Amino acid sequence: MTAPRALGDTKLFEPIKVGRNNIGHRVVFAPTTRYRALKDHTPSDLQLEYYDARSKFPGTLITTEATFSSEQGGLFDNIPGIYTDRHTAAWKKINERIHANKSFSSIQLWFLGRVGNPKLLKEAGLPFVSASDVYWNEDSKKLAEEVGNPLRPLTKEEIKDIIYNKYTIAAKNALEAGFDYVEIHSAHGYLLDQFLQPSTNHRTDEYGGSIENRARFVLELxxxxxxxxxxxxxxxxxxxxxxxxNMKAEEDVVHPITTFSYLVNELQRRADAGNQLAYISVVEPRVQASYDVDVNAQVGDNSFISKIWKGILIKAGSYTYDAPEFTTLRTDLADNRTLVGFSRYFTSNPDFVKRLRDGLELTPYVRDTFYTRDNWGYNTWNEYGVEHKFVEEEEVKVVAQEIKGN
Structure with missing residues (x-):
């Protein structure tokens, strides 16, 4: 793409306090799901190299790819977890590298719910669960029925176990592994989002129905x-x-602003009582997961959140679309409490922060390599001005291994 305007003299490169830490600038590596963990969901040597390279610019906040909070929270192959001692030890080595680079880390705790793989769950002896028995597509329903693991609503006892047992273990392991922040994944149609939104929550108990009930799981957690x-x-x-x-967003019976205004207001109420979260991370309507939304198809505006929430915000979603001037980025930074997240261009530019600061050309990402399981398109990107040549035929043979030593 065309070289962006140098942003080193803008608010983007002013330090800011996030929770208990002073972050060096306002560029955040947003969570970016990839498939480079080991078979048992332990972070790998490929991930160590990946996060090391992207934390080299001091003061960078790195948010990990979505990470399973428990085995029940999955399952997809080659996704990292944080629910065993082995997972924790591997993440600790990654965090030691991030901290040696004088940067910061946040782990995103994930629970798939209805978009999990019913076959893998069945093989692990685990049920396929969500807020309600609303499948996200026909293929998922067909597979669940074929393997004899149909989607069913979580019982109240199971909800309590997830909150008070499984997430507890994951959070304590995250602290043991040295993460600076713990981010609850309540976005993009995963379990907590499935409870929040009426199209996926048809419950009639205290975890369904009214907005207060649908938000109960998230707030209790x-x-x-x-x-x-x-x-x-x-x-x-x-x-x-x-x-x-297949989340319904603005097509739902209850408008998203109504649901999410209540949730954010409850988080602000806790902040007013002395328990302000480190940040709220918000996905902008310019993207759907890792895909851009055509400007004519974009629906919604997150400005209501900043009117309610007085703390730190991280906004993510195609901030490169109006490069080289980055008008939207500059506008969003004006409130002096917003950080901006990037993921796709951070994938193909390990020195992404430096390139933004200095106005250096950005290397285009290659979407086809996002969800493969080898090193090609993962650790095969050069820093600006480096001419190292990678051979695809060789790099596809490089797969995840256990992290050795420190």
Whole structure:
């Protein structure tokens, strides 16, 4: 793409306090799901190299790819977890590298719910669960029925176990692994989002029906994790307008602004009482997961969130679309409490932060390499001015291995 205007003299490169840490600038590596973990969901040597390279610019906040909070929270192959000692030890080595680079880390805790793989769950002896028995597509329903693991609503006892057991283990492991922040993934049609939105939550108990009930799971989890993690290390990600994975967004019976205004207001109420979260991460309607939305098809506006929430915001979603001037980015930074997240261009530009600061040309990303399982298109991107040649035929043979040593 055309070289962007140098942003080193803008607010983007002013430090800002996020929770208990002073972050060096306002460029955030947004969570970017990839398939480079080991078979048992342990982070790999490929991931160590990947996060090391992208944290070299001091003061960078790195948010990990979505990470399984428990085995029940999956399953997809080659996705990292944080629910075993082995997972924790591997993440600790990655965090040691990030911190050696004088940067910061946030882990995104993930629970798939209805978009999990019913076959893999069946093989692990686990049920296929969600807020309700509303499949996200016909293929998922067909597979679930074929393998004898149909989607069913979580029982109240299972909800309590997820909150008070599974997320507790994941959060404590994250702290043991050295993460600076713990981010709850409540976006893009995954389990917590499935509880929040009426199109996927048809429950009639205290976890369904009214907005207060649909938000109960998320807020109960937040309240439980605050004393474990510390409010100033806890965060949450939401996507009010996402239609990804057949969420209904603005087509729903209850408008997203109504649902998410209540949720954010409750988080602000906790902040007013002395428990302000480190940040709220918001997905802008310019994207659906890793895909851009045509400007004529964009629906929604997240400005209502900043009118309610007084703390730190991280906004993510195609901030490169109006390069080289980055008008939207500049506008969003004006409130002096917003950071901006990038993912796709951070994939193909390990020195992305430096390139933004200095106005250096950005290397285009290659979407076809996002969800493969080898090193090609993962750790085969050069820093600006470096001419190292990678051979695809060789790099596709390089697959995830256990992290050795430190």
């Amino acid at each position: 937040v309240d439980h994790l605050i004393p474990i993690v510390g409010a100033d290390r806890l965060a949450i990600r939401i996507s009010p307008w996402a239609k990804f994975q």
